[in-house]
Amino acid sequence: MQASIRCTTGRLNGRTAERHDGRTTGHITHCPNHQIKTEKKSADQSEQYKYRVAMSHISYLIILFYSYLTPFFSPDYSLSVMSAVSEPVAIITGAASGIGLALVKHLIAKGWRVVMADINDVAGLQAAQDLGSDRVVFHKTDVGSWSDQVSLFQRAWQWSGMGRLDLLVANAGIFRPDDICDTGSDDTPKEPALEVLKVDLFSVFYGLKLFVHYSKKNPQPSGKVVVTSSPTGIYPFPFGPEYCSAKHGVIGLVRSMGPRLQKQGIYINAVLPGFVLTGATPAAVSSLVPEDYLTSLGAVCKAYDMFVDDFTHFGQCLEVSVDKVYFSNPPAYCDEAQAFITSEVWTKLD
Numbered sequence: 001m002q003a004s005i006r007c008t009t010g011r012l013n014g015r016t017a018e019r020h021d022g023r024t025t026g027h028i029t030h031c032p033n034h035q036i037k038t039e040k041k042s043a044d045q046s047e048q049y050k051y052r053v054a055m056s057h058i059s060y061l062i063i064l065f066y067s068y069l070t071p072f073f074s075p076d077y078s079l080s081v082m083s084a085v086s087e088p089v090a091i092i093t094g095a096a097s098g099i100g101l102a103l104v105k106h107l108i109a110k111g112w113r114v115v116m117a118d119i120n121d122v123a124g125l126q127a128a129q130d131l132g133s134d135r136v137v138f139h140k141t142d143v144g145s146w147s148d149q150v151s152l153f154q155r156a157w158q159w160s161g162m163g164r165l166d167l168l169v170a171n172a173g174i175f176r177p178d179d180i181c182d183t184g185s186d187d188t189p190k191e192p193a194l195e196v197l198k199v200d201l202f203s204v205f206y207g208l209k210l211f212v213h214y215s216k217k218n219p220q221p222s223g224k225v226v227v228t229s230s231p232t233g234i235y236p237f238p239f240g241p242e243y244c245s246a247k248h249g250v251i252g253l254v255r256s257m258g259p260r261l262q263k264q265g266i267y268i269n270a271v272l273p274g275f276v277l278t279g280a281t282p283a284a285v286s287s288l289v290p291e292d293y294l295t296s297l298g299a300v301c302k303a304y305d306m307f308v309d310d311f312t313h314f315g316q317c318l319e320v321s322v323d324k325v326y327f328s329n330p331p332a333y334c335d336e337a338q339a340f341i342t343s344e345v346w347t348k349l350d
């Protein structure tokens with residue numbers, strides 16, 4: 001049996017000397033790479049060491065096998081793989097009801113496959129089941145949570161057969177005003193409740209970042225993003241300043257990112273639906289709105305079509321009011337100085 005030489009100091013502490021000096025026999029008294037002391041170990045210990053190394057390699061291979069191959073045996077993957085190549089795949093958030101659910105039905109009818117995302121899993125699972133289609137899958141998601149959205153996109157990518165992700169409709173939204181003027185009677189007012197900003201604004205940044213990441217993996221790196229904003233994203237709305245700010249915010253995002261993303265083959269636009277009767281519209285308000293001021297779900301779906309089916313628009317905002325659509329442009333620059341500072345000077349850095 002060979003004698004084994006083990007380093008006792010230096011970076012190779014605990015590893016046999018033959019790993020770095022190439023010599024495995026004889027009476028080695030120092031390690032040439034590290035100028036370190038060595039000690040002689042018995043041949044038995046060397047055999048044990050080799051056994052441990054072999055076992056760790058086997059464990060590593062088992063972990064690799066599971067992490068790479070498990071997805072291919074999942075029901076999602078096997079269900080999807082046959083149709084993955086031909087049919088476009090969309091993620092729709094806030095898909096369990098209202099505008100989101102109407103869009104799910106609309107896209108399925110047009111031959112899409114849709115990942116329905118919503119925080120309400122009871123309604124979402126029920127809606128997916130009612131659709132009775134293998135073209136949809138529901139994934140419980142709080143869009144205000146980055147990790148939930150990561151998991152949503154991973155699931156969607158897997159379900160698509162790891163081959164394509166064509167569209168994100170960032171639609172989930174809440175209307176939950178917090179009265180800034182109500183400062184209470186305590187010395188210090190309560191912290192404002194800004195959940196609306198998380199759900200209606202931050203979530204769109206999360207989804208967009210993930211969509212850009214996955215769209216690069218598409219066979220043709222490209223895709224569409226449509227964000228559901230609101231007319232309150234361009235007009236003042238004293239009854240819900242948080243909502244109004246969030247909806248303004250997503251328009252800023254869409255207009256800013258439109259031209260940049262278009263260079264990467266991604267077309268981002270926003271739809272601003274008028275007053276649509278859904279779970280989000282309070283009954284007290286609905287009862288005050290004349291019927292001929294209502295916008296139908298059908299009209300809203302047609303507005304989405306203008307962006308989903310088209311490759312000319314990017315960074316655009318489309319208002320839908322009753323049965324008409326209107327492109328909403330940014331305000332004109334007040335003067336040459338602002339035009340230069342806000343827009344032109346930056347292009348010189350490209």
Ligand SMILES: NC(=O)c1ccc[n+]([C@@H]2O[C@H](COP(=O)([O-])OP(=O)(O)OC[C@H]3O[C@@H](n4cnc5c(N)ncnc54)[C@H](O)[C@@H]3O)[C@@H](O)[C@H]2O)c1
Pocket residue numbers: 093094095096097098099100117118119120141142143144171172173174199228229230231272273274275276277278279280281
């Ligand atoms: N209904 C209107 O008149 C109107 C007008 C303009 C804009 N919008 C916008 O349209 C979008 C859809 O609203 P709707 O009218 O269909 O309302 P809705 O309440 O019917 O649908 C919103 C969906 O979003 C889901 N949701 C809420 N918080 C979520 C979260 N954290 N994560 C994931 N999902 C969440 C809800 O469970 C619900 O299913 C919203 O962004 C809303 O602001 C609605």
